[in-house]
Amino acid sequence: MHLVGYQILVGLDCNIHHSMKPKPKAVLNFGSVPHHANEVHRIPLPDGVPRPPILGMYVAKRGQGKSTACVRLLKHYVDHNPPVFQKDLIFVISPTAESQQHLWDHVGIPDENVFTAASAPEVKQIIDGITEILKAKKEQYEEDQEYLEAYKDLMAGRLLTPRQEFLLDKREAQPLLDPEPWPRPCLMLDDLSHLKVLDQKWFVSLCLRHRHVAGGVSLSMLIICQSLHGGLSRVVRQNCSLICLFSTHDKTCIDDLYKECSHLLDQEEFIAVFEHATDEFHSYLAVDLSQTDPNLVFSRNFEHWYQIRNKDSSPEKSAGARAGDTNSNAKNLLEQKQAKKSKSRS
Numbered sequence: 479m480h481l482v483g484y485q486i487l488v489g490l491d492c493n494i495h496h497s498m499k500p501k502p503k504a505v506l507n508f509g510s511v512p513h514h515a516n517e518v519h520r521i522p523l524p525d526g527v528p529r530p531p532i533l534g535m536y537v538a539k540r541g542q543g544k545s546t547a548c549v550r551l552l553k554h555y556v557d558h559n560p561p562v563f564q565k566d567l568i569f570v571i572s573p574t575a576e577s578q579q580h581l582w583d584h585v586g587i588p589d590e591n592v593f594t595a596a597s598a599p600e601v602k603q604i605i606d607g608i609t610e611i612l613k614a615k616k617e618q619y620e621e622d623q624e625y626l627e628a629y630k631d632l633m634a635g636r637l638l639t640p641r642q643e644f645l646l647d648k649r650e651a652q653p654l655l656d657p658e659p660w661p662r663p664c665l666m667l668d669d670l671s672h673l674k675v676l677d678q679k680w681f682v683s684l685c686l687r688h689r690h691v692a693g694g695v696s697l698s699m700l701i702i703c704q705s706l707h708g709g710l711s712r713v714v715r716q717n718c719s720l721i722c723l724f725s726t727h728d729k730t731c732i733d734d735l736y737k738e739c740s741h742l743l744d745q746e747e748f749i750a751v752f753e754h755a756t757d758e759f760h761s762y763l764a765v766d767l768s769q770t771d772p773n774l775v776f777s778r779n780f781e782h783w784y785q786i787r788n789k790d791s792s793p794e795k796s797a798g799a800r801a802g803d804t805n806s807n808a809k810n811l812l813e814q815k816q817a818k819k820s821k822s823r824s
Contacts, residue, residue: 519660521562528720529768530562531689531696537706538724543760544702545668549581556585563664569608571595572668598675612692615661622657664698671703676710685714706731719768725756739765742772743786751776751784
């Protein structure tokens with residue numbers, strides 16, 4: 479009996495050994511995937527600066543400075559060389575736009591780009607008009623690029639296509655010294671929650687395709703509201719690349735924000751970071767998911783960054799563009815918080 483069993487085991491062992499001969503390693507090469515065509519228009523930015531196209535939110539109760547904080551970011555973008563957003567392509571829709579004229583003047587937004595809306599259909603009509611403006615800008619850019627190529631071929635004595643001849647005749651074959659730049663727009667939506675706009679199907683669709691509107695233009699959108707749940711669809715919140723949250727006692731709001739970055743740090747660490755970032759009245763925690771370095775995702779006012787991963791390389795690699803700033807370690811903040819609690823109980 480045992481012998482038979484032994485023979486069977488040996489037979490199985492031999493079969494297994496025979497079937498598991500080492501196979502030659504397969505070499506997988508799926509090739510590279512081309513970047514999106516719009517990547518050539520992307521402007522390099524210093525580490526820690528949110529990278530457009532942005533779908534962002536500034537969330538705070540009235541009077542905490544959310545509109546001012548958003549305008550500071552816009553001002554940084556338009557002052558960048560070259561400008562990240564063109565001033566004539568920054569648009570504002572706000573029921574209280576007239577009372578905040580000093581903010582729009584600070585950025586240099588043209589008066590005709592600031593809209594006061596009183597209803598959801600009116601907001602949609604304004605955004606449809608903005609889309610048409612962007613479409614026209616894109617078409618002008620493309621025609622100018624065609625013309626530059628046609629003029630180059632003309633000067634080089636090359637054979638021209640009928641389309642090139644048409645473009646040259648249209649402009650009398652004059653050199654084009656000021657071609658239309660690629661459109662880099664931004665739309666700021668300030669306190670529209672009560673208008674029941676932010677959960678409309680057309681608005682959700684716009685947020686989900688904001689990278690490719692008007693035939694391929696990337697539209698950055700900055701939504702300013704008083705609550706993370708303030709009429710804004712959940713799918714929009716989940717697709718935000720930037721969320722700036724001011725001090726709040728709404729635990730649900732904090733929990734929801736944590737869910738968007740739970741892959742980076744645990745909840746207790748997140749709460750410690752949030753409390754440290756919002757310990758002053760006008761300060762906020764910025765969660766910038768456009769960053770590739772985890773240590774640049776969390777900051778206070780884009781001025782103080784929170785280290786959530788031990789760096790394998792030197793600190794200068796991530797902090798070089800932020801000379802003079804200070805950084806905190808998330809785990810240290812949590813330990814300090816726990817130590818304070820223990821001390822207060824004893």
